[in-house]
Amino acid sequence: MSTTYISPLVPLGVQAAFAARSDPAITPTPKILQxxxxxxxxxxxxxxxxxxxxEMALALLEAGARVVYCVDLPEEPGDEWQAVRAYVERMGAGRLGYVSQNVANQKAMWDLGQMIGDKEGRFDVGIAAAGIAKVMDALDYPKEEFEQVLEVNTGGALFTAQAVGRQMARFGTPGSIILIASGSPTVAYGSSKSAVLQMARSMACELGPKHIRVNTVSPGYFHSPMTIPLLDSPxxxxxxxxxxxxxxVATPSEIRGVVTWLASDASTYCTGSDIIVSGGLHAW
Ligand SMILES: NC(=O)c1ccc[n+]([C@@H]2O[C@H](COP(=O)([O-])OP(=O)(O)OC[C@H]3O[C@@H](n4cnc5c(N)ncnc54)[C@H](O)[C@@H]3O)[C@@H](O)[C@H]2O)c1
Structure with a gap:
C-alpha cells in the first residue's frame, strides 16, 4: 500500500540545509508548513x-485530508454538520462523511473501521471525541450513571482507538490516534477521562513499534453544547x-491547531503525550 508520508529519512531542517550546501542542484524550499x-x-x-x-473534523479536511468520517448518535446529522459539509464542498476540500453509531458498541466500531479501511485503502487518523458529562455529588453518584459515563467516555475511546488502530496495523502504515481527555475533577467524568490518559500512554507503548502514535488532548473550558449547563448565566x-x-473560556476553533499538529507529520516523535489546551487553567 503506497503512502504519501514524509519519510523521517528525507532531510528536513538543518539536515536539509547541509544537504543543499553540498549539492548546489538542490533548491532550498520551506518545508515546515508542508x-x-x-x-x-x-x-x-x-x-x-x-x-x-x-471542529476537529473540519480542521483535518482544511489541512488536506481526503475524507473524514464523523461518528455520532443521531440517525441523521444536524444543521451545524450540514453547514460544515456545504462549506467543505464549496472550499473544494475532501469529503465529510457521517455514520450513526454508538461508540460503546465495540463490534460495530471494529466493523466500521474495517468498512472504511476496505473502501479507502488506508487509515491515518482517529480522534475519539464522543463524550458525556453527568455532574452529580460524589457521595450520591448512582451506579448506573457512573457505569454509563465510563462506558461511553472510556470504553468508547478504547473501541475507537481499536477500530482505527487495527486498520493502521493491517495496512502497515504509520498512524495518529488522538483521544480527547480532560482535566475535570468531577467524580465520574473525571475518572473516565483519567482512565483515557493512562489508556493513551499504554497504547502508545504497545503500538509504537507499529509506528502508530497515541496521544491525548486535554481541553480546559470550551464553549460547546456540553458546557452550556455550566456557563448558562453571565x-x-x-x-x-x-x-x-x-x-x-475558549472558542471551539481553538482546538484546531493542536489536533492538526498531532494528526500530522509535524509531530512524528510525539506519542504517549498529553497536550493541555486550557488557557493556563492547569498552571495554577
Ligand atoms: N467542551 C469542553 O469544555 C470540554 C472540556 C474537556 C473535554 N471535553 C471533551 O471533548 C469532547 C467533545 O466535547 P464537546 O464539548 O464537543 O461536547 P458535545 O456534547 O458538544 O459533543 C459530544 C458529542 O459526543 C456524542 N456522543 C455522546 N455519546 C456518544 C456515543 N455513545 N456514541 C457516539 N457519539 C456520542 C454526542 O452526541 C455529541 O455530539 C468530549 O469527549 C468532552 O468530554 C470537552
Missing part, C-alpha cells in the same frame, strides 16, 4: 455531529473566566 499537511489522509472523528468533534461565565489565566 509537515502539517494531511494530503490524502483518511480520518475518523467520533462525537463529530457538533461541538469540538466537528455570573457563571464570569466566574469561570476569572479562574482562567487567559481570562476567558
Amino acid at each position: 509537515e502539517f499537511e494531511l494530503k490524502d489522509r483518511v480520518g475518523l472523528v467520533t462525537g463529530a455531529n457538533r461541538g469540538l468533534g466537528l 455570573a457563571a461565565l464570569a466566574h469561570c473566566n476569572s479562574l482562567i489565566p487567559l481570562g476567558r
Whole structure:
C-alpha cells in the first residue's frame, strides 16, 4: 500500500540545509508548513455531529485530508454538520462523511473501521471525541450513571482507538490516534477521562513499534453544547473566566491547531503525550 508520508529519512531542517550546501542542484524550499499537511489522509472523528468533534473534523479536511468520517448518535446529522459539509464542498476540500453509531458498541466500531479501511485503502487518523458529562455529588453518584459515563467516555475511546488502530496495523502504515481527555475533577467524568490518559500512554507503548502514535488532548473550558449547563448565566461565565489565566473560556476553533499538529507529520516523535489546551487553567 503506497503512502504519501514524509519519510523521517528525507532531510528536513538543518539536515536539509547541509544537504543543499553540498549539492548546489538542490533548491532550498520551506518545508515546515508542508509537515502539517494531511494530503490524502483518511480520518475518523467520533462525537463529530457538533461541538469540538466537528471542529476537529473540519480542521483535518482544511489541512488536506481526503475524507473524514464523523461518528455520532443521531440517525441523521444536524444543521451545524450540514453547514460544515456545504462549506467543505464549496472550499473544494475532501469529503465529510457521517455514520450513526454508538461508540460503546465495540463490534460495530471494529466493523466500521474495517468498512472504511476496505473502501479507502488506508487509515491515518482517529480522534475519539464522543463524550458525556453527568455532574452529580460524589457521595450520591448512582451506579448506573457512573457505569454509563465510563462506558461511553472510556470504553468508547478504547473501541475507537481499536477500530482505527487495527486498520493502521493491517495496512502497515504509520498512524495518529488522538483521544480527547480532560482535566475535570468531577467524580465520574473525571475518572473516565483519567482512565483515557493512562489508556493513551499504554497504547502508545504497545503500538509504537507499529509506528502508530497515541496521544491525548486535554481541553480546559470550551464553549460547546456540553458546557452550556455550566456557563448558562453571565455570573457563571464570569466566574469561570476569572479562574482562567487567559481570562476567558475558549472558542471551539481553538482546538484546531493542536489536533492538526498531532494528526500530522509535524509531530512524528510525539506519542504517549498529553497536550493541555486550557488557557493556563492547569498552571495554577
Ligand atoms: N467542551 C469542553 O469544555 C470540554 C472540556 C474537556 C473535554 N471535553 C471533551 O471533548 C469532547 C467533545 O466535547 P464537546 O464539548 O464537543 O461536547 P458535545 O456534547 O458538544 O459533543 C459530544 C458529542 O459526543 C456524542 N456522543 C455522546 N455519546 C456518544 C456515543 N455513545 N456514541 C457516539 N457519539 C456520542 C454526542 O452526541 C455529541 O455530539 C468530549 O469527549 C468532552 O468530554 C470537552
